[in-house]
Amino acid sequence: MTETTRTKGVSRRTLLKGTAGLAGLAAGSGAITGFPYVKSAETKVLRYLGTAVNEGDDISKQCLKDTGIKIEYITATTDDVTKRVMTQPNSFDVLDTEYFSLKKIVPSGNILALDARKIKEFDNITPVFTKGETPGGKKIGGQGTAPWKVLYLEGKDSKKFATSATEFVTLIPTVYNADTLGIRPDLIKRPISSWSELLNPEFKGKASILNIPSIGIMDAAMVVEATGKYKYADKGNMTKEEIDLTMKVMTEAKKAGQFRAFWKDFNESVNLMASGETVIQSMWSPAVTKVRSMGIACTFQPLKEGYRSWASGFCVSKGVSGAKLEWAYEFVNWFLSGYAGAYLNRQGYYSAVLSTAKAHMEPYEWAYWMEGKPAEKDIKAPDGSLLEKAGSVRDGGSYEDRMGGVACWNAVMDENDYMVRKWNEFIAA
Amino acid sequence: MDTSEDILQQASPGLIPGSGTARAAKVTRLSPSFISWLQAGPMMLVFLAFFLIPLVFVVIVSFWDYNEYQLLPAFSGRGYTDTFEGCIAQLPDLCTIAKTYLKTLKLCFLVWVITLFIGFWVAYFLAFHVKSKTWQMGLSLLCTIPFWTSNVIRMIAWIPLLGRNGLVNSGLVKSGLINHPLEWLLFSEFSVVLALVHLFTFFMVVPIFNSMIRIDKSLIEAAYDAGATGFQTLVNVIIPLAKPGIVIGSIFVITIVMGDFITIGVMGGQQIAAAGKIIETRVNALQFPAAAANAVILLIITFLIITMMSRIVDIKKEL
Known part of the structure; x- marks a missing residue:
């Protein structure tokens, strides 16, 4: 027994030494990388809370490249996302959630409606969201929490859904599927x-x-x-x-x-x-x-x-304002500008702005995913x-x-x- | 609450060995009871901050009201009345909560009996048949193998084994023992109990082994000298002396199984109700007071079971 105790003691000591070393290393590296951080206090960082659907390393990397905004993903299940909005509204900046959650989230007053006029592609968003019909004019079933029922708020700080279009949008649509x-x-x-x-x-x-x-x-x-x-x-x-x-x-x-x-x-x-x-x-x-x-x-x-069907989109936390709010608009505008939409379409989902996504896809890809035609090449x-x-x-x-x-x-x-x-x-x- | 204080009082004489008190008295003349409070203090504070206070909150919230998106801090028994909905109206049929607890208790009992049986004999083997300390250590470590992988992976691994087209079924069909695959091997109470036993037997082995290893070997020799058979020695010497280990192991297993919903969910194909599952569903629907009420009920029932067990064996005395 004494023997085993001794070996235990030694191993613990080695472990301690090891961790101390690691901590030192971490501190050291921190000191080194800490330097440029002081200079770039303006690094644009957005904490992005959502389910895994829209989140991809490729998307965040491309976003950083195009806009300089660094996205920090906070991933949770649909239920946990809602829970977090209710209980810790300051723990995220951008929220990616489903339209049906809005019936719970909007009355809580924890999110900020976005201004439709600041969304460049807003008028190009598919009529699925705004009118409840396909671009070809087919009427879509509206039972349940259909997006167009909860898309607009009556005013900036209103907790009531508007029955007709206003400039205050609850969620800027991004992705949906049937x-x-x-x-x-x-x-x-x-x-x-x-x-x-x-x-x-x-x-x-x-x-x-x-x-x-x-x-x-x-x-x-x-x-x-x-x-x-x-x-x-x-x-x-x-x-x-x-x-x-x-x-x-x-x-x-x-x-x-x-x-x-x-x-x-x-x-x-x-x-x-x-x-x-x-x-x-x-x-x-x-x-x-x-x-x-x-x-x-x-x-x-x-x-x-x-x-x-289901659909999700972006809004921001009530706590976001000033420059950070501008980055959020910049990020949402980037998201609708094509790269992310094409990425989602290739996974079998649908993007909210079809025209920009199409420009980022090969014609044969578009034909397969969106037009229902036989694939010309391997998909x-x-x-x-x-x-x-x-x-x-x-x-x-x-x-x-x-x-x-x-x-x-x-x-x-x-x-x-x-x-x-x-x-x-x-x-x- | 009072358990912790009792344990403190029980523990204090043991914690201060004679020499220690003497030295303390010489230097500072602190009263022995103050020193024992000081020694137990840190643990007590941790216990207070991370267990008792949150528990008090849970009880308070369980009496609140709620709507779709927020807690309403007004007294309401809704969490409880909703939970026991239909328990009288539906008689003689059982209401949801009664059915759920009967099922949970049944699973709990089966897992307890089986882990106790297996755990006892594994511990017995380790304590009395394995002579070298190294081998005892090595074999105990072997018992931890189920913990080397994550809970989810461990459970998913059962599907290729027990599934309709799994190893067991295809083996049985090929050997001609059965014509159709056995459906009850997976997503059934059988598979739930199997997975729980696989996971938690270790929690039985460790405390029982710990009790057995401390049994004075000369007692067993004395029993042998007095003409006791192996069975008599087991029943009259070993089991009574291993009782604290048995009770501690049982408390581990029972409390874990009563609150489990992940294993029961995955292995039962989400079709078997569990007390923990009700809480999870309520929390996910943002109905925190209802979830808290269910948590309080679960706590009371688990506490009753443990109180009954400690009636049988006074652990405090045995330790």
Whole structure:
């Protein structure tokens, strides 16, 4: 025993020496790099709070190169981003969040509306956000927290959403997409065309839905409506009775063993699908891409009832003012100027200003991602890895078809509290 | 609260060895009780600042009201009444909270029994069958292997093993023992218990081993000389003397499992309710008072279980 104590002591001492050395090194290097810092007290730094969707090293590097603004990412899940805005509004400068969070964030008074006149490309933002229709004129479903319902505020410090366009914008849109069910065509071996297939007993023990109440309930509502059991006035704002009915249908399916598992994050959804544990489930576009890049067939299946859509954008913290606010405008303007938009389009998302993104993409890329045409050449991800071979066509086709087919948007309901309780009951059933 | 003070009082005589008191008395003439407060003080302050005060806040917030985006500091029992919603109206059916706690307690009990059984025998082997200290150390370190990787990776690793197309199922199908893959191997209570046992047996091994290693070997020789069989020695000598370790290990395992929602979530395919999961869902929906109320309930139930266990064995006396 004494022997082991002694060795322990020695190792601890060495460790201490080691750490002391490291600390010294750190202090030393700090002193060296500290020098130019004093001179460049004006280094433009913005703390950027958001989910991982818009955040990429390539984007922040390019931004630094083009504008001299250094972006410090603070990455969190959608729920945690909202939590942070509520509880620590001074811990970030720029906020990247989803439109449905606004129903919680705006009344808290912790964010600052941006001035539309200072956004260069504001008039070129796709009409999806401003009018609720595609550039081709297709009307988009507005159930749930559709962006155009919460895009404007009545005044600079107002906490009320304006019904018509004003110059005070809650979130400058950046990225959005249309979500649907992911399937394994190699295991299902027949066409799938309706959300109701999620509850088809044929897939007993092989289906999944996501366990994030505010999004899961929307997918559940799409399913219930597709089975013909009920037609909602607004899926994104259910009454208590409608919530009860939706959860009853899902609970019966759960008790009958329809679901293999529920998933909570990106990687879980990829694992379930790739391992064949599930063959049909709610899914996000990049997760489908990830499964495919593993060499496993997976389709982001367009369905006749339409897509569930989401969108996110930028605003700034209430605590931002002066020069920092100008940098924030500069950053948002840069983000809409094309590089970032093209980057997002290449990942299968959509950019808010289409014209500038198009200018930063190769014509064959644009044709594949946005026009639904067969790929002329191999399609590569932003990091250069192969996504699709030449000749393949994007699931769901063109921008017009996909965004035009949106039926509802991610939402926060008036009965959110009741819904969360019912969701817990569903999990416990 | 009173536990900590009790421990302090219990600990103080042991903390001041005879020579130490003598020297202290000679130099400064501080009263022994003051010195023991001084010695226990730092730990007490840490405990106060990082445990008791936050706990008091949790209890206070649990009685607040809330709306979509903020806490309303007005007294409200809503967090609690919402939690027990339907517990009387739905009878004889169980309400959500009752179902959740029954499930959590069941999982907790299973994990406790299994980790105790495995942990006891691993510790027994290490303490009585492995003679050299080096080997004892080496083998104890082996027990920590499950902790070398992250929680998430460890759990994801079960899918290729237990999944529908996993190693176990394909092995069984190929050997002709079964025709269809066993679905209950993964995303079931079985897989939850398996993963929890795999993770937490170590917490049972260490305290039990620690108790066993301190058992005077001459007691065992005496039992042997008095004609006791191996089984009698185990039941009448070893188990009673290892009791403090057993209780400490049990407290570790029970408190961890009662509050767990990540392992239960991933291994149960998010389809199994857990007390911790309710809290997480509420926090994510920004319903902090409701989350706090659930945390208080969980704390009370866990505390009751531990109180019951310490009734069986007086740990303070045994230490």
